Amino acid sequence: MIHILALITLFFLVLIVYLISKIQLDRQKFHSRIKVLEDFIVEISNEQKAQDNQLKLSDELRDKLKHINATLSKDIYEVNFKLVEELYPRK
Template sequence: MTNTLILISVLFLGIIIYLLNKIQADRLKYRSNMKVLQEFVAHLNDEQKIQNNQILLSAEFKKKLSIINATLSKDIYELSYTMFEDSYPRK
């Protein structure tokens, strides 16, 4: 009877030690995975900032292009009008 209790106690002690080691290994694996995930989120954050800057530059470029296009259209119209007046003088 005593031998059986000692055997069960040693078995339970072995299981407890095994589970403690497994828990420790799982914690290390979890920390490693969390570190990779945090680096990935930081990378995505950096990419988002870059894309936001590109969108901002794109909007500014679109605005400037619109202004330049309007100015160019006005200049072309005035040049065409001047050429027309020079080609067909008033009587």
């Protein structure tokens, strides 16, 4: 009877050690997968920030271009108007 109890106890001890090592291995795999996902999220976040900066620059350049075009159109109109006045003076 004692031998059977000793074998059962030994079996459960081996099972406990196996399960503990399996849990630790699974935990390590989980942490390595989480690390990969975290790195991927950081990379995507950095790319998103870069794209946001490019979009902001694009918007700023578009606004500057509109302003420059308006100023240039006004200047061209004034030059044309003065040229016409010089070529065809009022009588």
